[in-house]
Amino acid sequence: MMWLLLVCTMVAAVGPVLPHNIDKALHRERESDGSFASRADEHSAGGPHDSDFDHESILGSSKDAEEFDHLPAEESKERLELLLIKMDTNADKIIDSKEMYNWIMRSFKMLSKEESSERFEDTDEDGDSFVTWQEHLKETYGIEHPDDVGHQNMDQGKDTTRMMAEDRQLFTAADKDGDEKLNEHEFxxxxxxxxxxxxxxLLVDHAMQEKDTNQDNKISFTEYIAGQQGVEHDDEGLLAEKDRFDEDYDKNMDGELDLVEVRHWIVPDNQETATSETEHLFANADDDEDGVLSFDEVLSHHDLFVGSEVTDYGDHLHNLDRFDDEL
Structure with a gap:
């Protein structure tokens, strides 16, 4: 257990996470180990399966999911049936697992576009349909002028300095036409x-720069756990993290994470998430257990797929053509 003592020593030396006055809306939800949280993890946070995630997986919009929660049950069913017609790509009045999986993957793309569009609108201060680096600095870090960057870094510490440097690299990489501003697609x-x-x-490179302290192009468990800033583990917690490191991330079982394994660690697998969500929906709606969902089965479980509530509802959900764009 010598490694446990060494790890405890290194973790204790790690400083705080991030300054509280930084707008983290751009910086997507992360796990304690620094990896991007999957959409399912963002909702469940380790707890029971979240119905909001089910609804967003079908509707491809958090706004629409919330709107459906305020629809009368019959209205909810009517609109869900319109979605089923689009989901049923071979028009056999049955939803198989492949059709459901493809639909959920499409929904994930739509959710990302919705989130990005909202963030774009918030950041595009002058309303010119572009986001400049200066606008990003102001919206995310509260920096009014580029000359203030140095002073801001001194005030907020090395974590802010690192985040801003990483953001700058991501901004430049996303700026495909090199005009020093991002249109909505680039954003x-x-x-x-x-x-x-x-x-x-670039994300893999950022992870290596932050965590590969001995610069051997691999991440050991000690480096992995020491990078969990702001997290205090007791012996039991460290053993759980070691098991996670060995079983989930270290695929070749050599005790370290290479670049391929680092990628799989920090980037969520949407395909795996969509597969799990498909299995969850089928397990709860396939009443006759024939491996497919009839329209009637889906509609009889409409609260599982889209939700409803007896109250007033809006009109924007009538625009279903947007679902065609991602199919």
Missing amino acids: LAFSHPEEDETMVP
Whole structure:
């Protein structure tokens, strides 16, 4: 157990996480180990399965999911049936697991676009349909002028300095046309880099720069656990993290994470999440256990898929054409 004593010593030396006055809306939810949280993890936080996640997985919009929660049951069923027609790509009046999986993957893309669009609107201060680096600094870090960056770094510490440097690299990488500003499409890559294949290598590089303290191009368990800033583990917690490191991340079982394993660690697997969600929905709605969902089965479990409530409702959900864009 010598490694446990060594790890405890290194973890105790780690400083605080992030200054509280930084707007973390851009910096997507992270796990304690620094990896990006999957959509399922953002909702469940280790607890029971969250119905909001089910609804967003079908509707592809947190706004629409909330709106459905205020629909009369019959209205909810009517609109859900319209979605089923689009989901049922072979028009056999049955939803198989592949159709459900593809629909959920489409929903994840739509959710990312919705989140990014909201963030884009908040950050585009002058309303010119572009986000500049200066606008990002002001919205996220509260920095009014570029000349203030040095003073801000001194006030907020090395974590802010690192975050700003990483943001700058991501901003430049997302700026495909090199015009020093991001349109809404480029901003999506900037705000959700873990979902853009061209951005993922930069995320891996950031993880290595932060955690690979001996610069051997691998991450040991000691480096992995020491990088969990602001988290205090007792012996039991450290053993649980060691098991997670060995079983979930160290695929070749050599005691360290190489670059491929680091990628799998820090970037959530949307395909795996969509598969798990498909299995969850089928387990709760496939009443006759024939491996497919009839329209009637889905509609009889409409609260599982989209929710409802007897109250007033809005009109924007009538626009279902947007679902065609991602199919």
